[in-house]
Amino acid sequence: MPRSNTTSYLMLVMAALIFASNHVIGRHLNEVLPPFGTAFWRFAIGAIVTLPFAGLAFIRNWYLIRAKFWFYLFLSLLFVPLGNGLIYLSYHWTTATNGGVVTTVQPAVTVILSAIIFSDLINKKQGIGLIIATIGVIVILSKGNLENLLDLQFNIGDLTLILAMFSASLYNVLLRKVPKEITIPVLLFTVQILGTLVSLPIYLVETYFFRPMPVNGEIILTLLWIGIAVTSIAVGMNNAVVRNLGANKASISNYLRSLFTALLAILLIGEIFEIYHGIAFILVISGIWLLSMGRSINEN
Numbered sequence: 001m002p003r004s005n006t007t008s009y010l011m012l013v014m015a016a017l018i019f020a021s022n023h024v025i026g027r028h029l030n031e032v033l034p035p036f037g038t039a040f041w042r043f044a045i046g047a048i049v050t051l052p053f054a055g056l057a058f059i060r061n062w063y064l065i066r067a068k069f070w071f072y073l074f075l076s077l078l079f080v081p082l083g084n085g086l087i088y089l090s091y092h093w094t095t096a097t098n099g100g101v102v103t104t105v106q107p108a109v110t111v112i113l114s115a116i117i118f119s120d121l122i123n124k125k126q127g128i129g130l131i132i133a134t135i136g137v138i139v140i141l142s143k144g145n146l147e148n149l150l151d152l153q154f155n156i157g158d159l160t161l162i163l164a165m166f167s168a169s170l171y172n173v174l175l176r177k178v179p180k181e182i183t184i185p186v187l188l189f190t191v192q193i194l195g196t197l198v199s200l201p202i203y204l205v206e207t208y209f210f211r212p213m214p215v216n217g218e219i220i221l222t223l224l225w226i227g228i229a230v231t232s233i234a235v236g237m238n239n240a241v242v243r244n245l246g247a248n249k250a251s252i253s254n255y256l257r258s259l260f261t262a263l264l265a266i267l268l269i270g271e272i273f274e275i276y277h278g279i280a281f282i283l284v285i286s287g288i289w290l291l292s293m294g295r296s297i298n299e300n
Contacts, residue, residue, distance in 0.1 A: 045227025129290025
């Protein structure tokens with residue numbers, strides 16, 4: 001495996017772990033945090049953190065961004081209020097298990113969108129890997145008993161989660177259209193700035209009609225974590241991985257995210273490690289190994 005690809009897979013694993021912490025936090029505070037207010041402040045804080053690293057380059061490359069301004073605005077709309085705000089909103093109605101079931105199909109959606117937009121196809125090994133990894137995540141979500149899934153009742157939260165999942169998949173696929181002259185820090189800063197702007201009207205309406213953002217020590221620490229670690233570090237690594245490996249292979253992170261979320265729940269909130277966790281771990285890792293087979297975009 002080329003060294004650049006090895007680095008990309010390491011970043012993919014690290015990003016998935018950080019994203020998993022975001023899910024744990026979101027579930028823990030979903031009755032306290034307003035969904036779109038959380039997305040707004042998360043990306044606003046992220047933009048402040050990224051500014052020293054990308055501000056000057058953003059200004060120098062503004063002519064490139066301005067030339068495709070509506071494209072970058074569309075990317076930001078897909079990723080911030082739709083791809084993230086809707087996730088926080090969904091957990092006000094749906095359960096974590098329902099949400100996990102819905103999001104397991106995101107890699108398949110990414111593959112389909114890549115095929116439609118760019119005529120990308122996966123090989124047989126990658127297809128088998130996608131199926132195996134999906135089964136592994138379902139084992140976690142069903143706690144080793146498929147009857148648990150049959151008893152699920154879906155609601156409007158699952159529909160909004162499907163929209164969020166589709167938006168995030170389309171965002172990852174469309175990243176290929178970003179010119180190479182736009183570096184990863186500049187791309188990250190652009191999405192953070194424009195995403196904050198498009199989220200502002202929704203945030204203001206939410207504050208007035210639904211729930212304002214509470215201010216206390218726990219909330220401030222939470223926003224700092226998801227603004228710095230999740231929005232700047234993990235999203236930046238995700239963008240780099242998508243650019244180097246392509247959206248299809250980068251979708252591996254969804255399976256790792258579900259696995260890490262379960263492991264963090266065991267470590268942080270006292271859930272018990274069961275046999276099905278071990279079975280799921282083997283299935284997910286095997287599926288990921290198969291999904292990694294084949295050439296990446298930059299090699300082609």
